[in-house]
Amino acid sequence: MSSDFVNKKKNLFDRWAPTYDWLFPSVVYQAIHKRLLEFVDLPDNANVLDMGCGTGRLLDRLGSHFPDLRGTGLDLSPQMLGIARQKNRHHPRMIFIEGKADALPFAEGQFDAVFSTISFLHYPEPQQVMAEVARVLKVGGCFYLVDISWKTDIQPPLMSGSGGIKLYSKQTREFLGSSGGLQCHGHHYLLGPVLLTIFAKPGKLPLTA
Numbered sequence: 001m002s003s004d005f006v007n008k009k010k011n012l013f014d015r016w017a018p019t020y021d022w023l024f025p026s027v028v029y030q031a032i033h034k035r036l037l038e039f040v041d042l043p044d045n046a047n048v049l050d051m052g053c054g055t056g057r058l059l060d061r062l063g064s065h066f067p068d069l070r071g072t073g074l075d076l077s078p079q080m081l082g083i084a085r086q087k088n089r090h091h092p093r094m095i096f097i098e099g100k101a102d103a104l105p106f107a108e109g110q111f112d113a114v115f116s117t118i119s120f121l122h123y124p125e126p127q128q129v130m131a132e133v134a135r136v137l138k139v140g141g142c143f144y145l146v147d148i149s150w151k152t153d154i155q156p157p158l159m160s161g162s163g164g165i166k167l168y169s170k171q172t173r174e175f176l177g178s179s180g181g182l183q184c185h186g187h188h189y190l191l192g193p194v195l196l197t198i199f200a201k202p203g204k205l206p207l208t209a
């Protein structure tokens with residue numbers, strides 16, 4: 001996918017960043033984060049990644065809920081990251097870095113969980129992102145994918161196209177996950193059409209005699 005597409009997204013979110021936490025969508029996103037917590041299961045001292053972290057609201061909530069959790073927020077937009085760093089109440093156990101979801105700047109098997117809330121729909125290379133998530137997760141680790149979902153893969157008008165977003169049905173999420181090596185552990189509606197899909201990175205299959 002062209003870097004032009006990614007640059008357009010970066011500019012869009014850079015412009016949105018200063019008012020992001022004050023506008024209506026963010027209120028909805030924070031209600032979604034709260035609902036998501038009902039489904040999150042983490043080991044002690046978990047190390048987590050929030051992809052497309054925006055202003056860092058989800059990591060802030062996770063950090064308060066799990067006092068021993070360490071987290072990294074990754075985002076395309078330097079302006080979003082600037083706000084996340086200013087508001088970071090959990091430094092140094094929470095940090096924020098610039099990067100792209102389809103080329104995660106992390107070693108293999110680093111994270112107990114990866115989160116993506118209302119961000120996956122912007123990714124131009126969803127299969128590559130799934131493969132990257134599988135690579136950076138520990139065996140048994142989970143990927144919590146939260147996005148608006150559509151019953152079928154036919155895109156609503158005005159949403160498709162190179163500058164737009166892409167919504168995925170349950171079946172397509174499962175397909176994308178399995179193509180990256182992740183097993184789907186279920187779907188849960190969090191708020192209206194906003195769907196959580198939980199994936200896990202399976203262990204090695206036992207050797208048969």
Ligand SMILES: C[S@@+](CC[C@H](N)C(=O)[O-])C[C@H]1O[C@@H](n2cnc3c(N)ncnc32)[C@H](O)[C@@H]1O
Pocket residue numbers: 009010013029051052053054055057058074075076077080099100101102116117118119122123124
């Ligand atoms: C609607 S905001 C959601 C932010 C946050 N996850 C939340 O729940 O409030 C989408 C975020 O995804 C980021 N983003 C979009 N495409 C990205 C990509 N390819 N890699 C990393 N971040 C990306 C944007 O910069 C933006 O901050």
